[in-house]
Amino acid sequence: MGVKKPSVGALLLGLIPFVAMCLSVSLWDRIEPMIFGLPFNLFWLVAWIVLSSLCMWAAYRVEVARDKKDSGAQ
Amino acid sequence: MSPSAVSLTTIFVIVAIGVAIGFLAGAHRKMDLEQWTVGGRGFGTLLMFLLMAGEVYTTFAFLGASGWAYSRGGPTLYIMAYLTLAYVVSFFILPQIWEVGRKYEMQTQSDFFSTRYGNKYLAGFVCVVGIASFIPYLQLQIAGVGIIVSIASFDGIGRTPAMAISVVLLVAFVFASGVRAVAWVSVLKDVLMVFAAVSIGIGIPYMYFGGIGPMFTALAHSRPAHLTMPGATTNLGHTWYISTVLLTSLGFYMWPHAFGAAFTAKSGHLASQRRRHAPLHHHSSLYLLCRLHCGFGRARLAQWRPLALNHRPQKLPALVPGGDRRSRCPDRNSARRHFHPDRCDPIR
Numbered sequence: 001m002g003v004k005k006p007s008v009g010a011l012l013l014g015l016i017p018f019v020a021m022c023l024s025v026s027l028w029d030r031i032e033p034m035i036f037g038l039p040f041n042l043f044w045l046v047a048w049i050v051l052s053s054l055c056m057w058a059a060y061r062v063e064v065a066r067d068k069k070d071s072g073a074q
Numbered sequence: 075m076s077p078s079a080v081s082l083t084t085i086f087v088i089v090a091i092g093v094a095i096g097f098l099a100g101a102h103r104k105m106d107l108e109q110w111t112v113g114g115r116g117f118g119t120l121l122m123f124l125l126m127a128g129e130v131y132t133t134f135a136f137l138g139a140s141g142w143a144y145s146r147g148g149p150t151l152y153i154m155a156y157l158t159l160a161y162v163v164s165f166f167i168l169p170q171i172w173e174v175g176r177k178y179e180m181q182t183q184s185d186f187f188s189t190r191y192g193n194k195y196l197a198g199f200v201c202v203v204g205i206a207s208f209i210p211y212l213q214l215q216i217a218g219v220g221i222i223v224s225i226a227s228f229d230g231i232g233r234t235p236a237m238a239i240s241v242v243l244l245v246a247f248v249f250a251s252g253v254r255a256v257a258w259v260s261v262l263k264d265v266l267m268v269f270a271a272v273s274i275g276i277g278i279p280y281m282y283f284g285g286i287g288p289m290f291t292a293l294a295h296s297r298p299a300h301l302t303m304p305g306a307t308t309n310l311g312h313t314w315y316i317s318t319v320l321l322t323s324l325g326f327y328m329w330p331h332a333f334g335a336a337f338t339a340k341s342g343h344l345a346s347q348r349r350r351h352a353p354l355h356h357h358s359s360l361y362l363l364c365r366l367h368c369g370f371g372r373a374r375l376a377q378w379r380p381l382a383l384n385h386r387p388q389k390l391p392a393l394v395p396g397g398d399r400r401s402r403c404p405d406r407n408s409a410r411r412h413f414h415p416d417r418c419d420p421i422r
Contacts, residue, residue, distance in 0.1 A: 006166050017162050021155040022319040026312045029148070029302050031294050037287020039294065039301045045154045052158050056165050 007066050010059040017052035021045060078228040085227055092262050093243050099258040100251025110252030111181040117257070117338040125257040125335050135267065137218050147297075147305030152319050159323035167327060168336040175337040183333040204330035216241060253338060 006014075028044040035043040075083075103109055117125065142150040171186065178189045183204060188197035219240045220233035227236075247255045276286065283289035294301060304311040327333050 011166070014162050014166060018159055018320075018323075021159060022316055022323075025303075025315050029151075029312065029315075031298060031301050034287070034290065034294070037285065037290055039290055041148070041151055041302060042290075045151055045158075049154065049158050052162060056162060059165060 006059075007062055009062045013055045013059040013062065016055045017048060020051070021048045078230050082227050082230050085223060085231070088262075088266065089240075089243065092259050093247055095262055096243075096247025096255040096259050097250055099247075099254040103254075105250075105252065108179075108181060109254075111334070111337075113253045113257070113338045115176060115337060115339070121254075121257045122335075122339050125253070125260065125338060134214075134218070135271075137221065138214075146307050146310065147300035148303040149305050149307060149310035149315065151303070152315055152322075155315075156319045156322040156326075159319065160326035163323060163326060171327075171333065171336045172339055180337060181334070183330045186333070201330075204328075208330070253335075257338075 029041045031039045031041070033040055038046065100109075108115070113121070139150065139153055142153075174180070174190070175186065178185070180186050180189065182201075184197040184201040187200045188194055191197075216237050217233075220237040223231050223236035223240070224233045231239075247259070279286045279289040283292055290301070300306055303315055
């Protein structure tokens with residue numbers, strides 16, 4: 001159907017939140033140190049809600065740059 | 075005015091405004107099938123955002139999530155991870171779905187499968203699976219509405235009438251205005267939910283503990299195991315967490331309504347742009363967080379029964395349906411005894 005696949009760079013950026021919020025759970029699932037009054041695991045996830053957005057923003061930039069390059073080449 | 079009169083009036087006004095918004099959303103528009111299902115593919119960033127946020131944040135945010143935090147503790151954190159990761163997934167799939175959808179004029183998930191794989195039986199199967207999954211989902215949501223209304227009205231409106239009335243009103247305005255009604259009614263709902271979540275989720279920790287930090291400190295001292303996985307359960311540990319988060323985030327767009335929302339966007343670029351900001355802008359994450367606080371707070375509060383919410387401790391499990399259902403499996407039973415020392419009677 002001629003739909004463009006996402007680039008490897010964007011996919012890798014999208015993988016970061018999965019590693020940070022899911023696969024690495026045993027590294028951060030603890031109470032200490034408490035940060036801003038939150039247990040560490042809760043703080044970690046809140047922080048990664050923000051950091052995931054940064055990752056996706058970067059992925060978006062990668063895709064836009066690629067689109068520009070593609071349309072320039074045509 | 076008595077408290078119950080105040081709450082009944084509040085409920086009536088909110089419902090009336092919500093229904094009015096629902097009907098007005100589709101007024102002055104020629105309502106053909108494309109307008110009804112995908113809003114004529116004309117949703118801008120704001121409506122798209124509201125539709126996406128609105129469809130995810132439901133009675134679960136108020137009842138299920140805080141109920142889990144209260145009854146199970148640590149494992150509840152999976153909600154924050156899977157929603158954020160579902161939005162990561164959407165970045166990669168929704169623009170493509172949108173593009174194909176516009177090209178082939180698709181309106182539903184089944185249209186996509188029918189065109190993409192050229193098999194009407196597959197499309198029919200997808201449709202049947204979607205509807206079958208929706209029945210328990212809707213049942214849960216409607217039961218949640220019944221609980222919320224009957225408690226908020228001090229039992230002035232019973233669960234069954236509340237459920238019946240809400241379904242009739244919902245079906246009426248969705249029938250009249252389609253997906254536009256869904257998006258616009260979420261404006262009202264989101265405003266109210268943020269207000270309620272912030273006031274309860276921050277208010278209760280401040281009233282009873284002097285803040286969110288002190289609440290968690292108190293909880294970390296009295297029940298440290300409750301804050302990490304597996305919390306009050308025996309089996310919801312890290313393996314469970316990883317498999318559940320992967321399943322629910324990667325599978326999120328199997329929901330027909332989540333999938334179909336991609337067709338409403340004005341441009342595919344917009345769909346991805348909106349997605350890019352989604353996790354950060356997710357006000358909803360904020361209120362989920364507040365609800366988690368509230369749930370964790372209750373876990374602590376339940377030990378001091380005289381301090382329990384509204385001084386109506388018998389209502390406490392009703393406020394947290396996650397708590398209600400615990401009795402069905404053994405590890406939940408132990409959690410129940412854990413937090414309700416005098417409520418350890420087995421429930422059938």
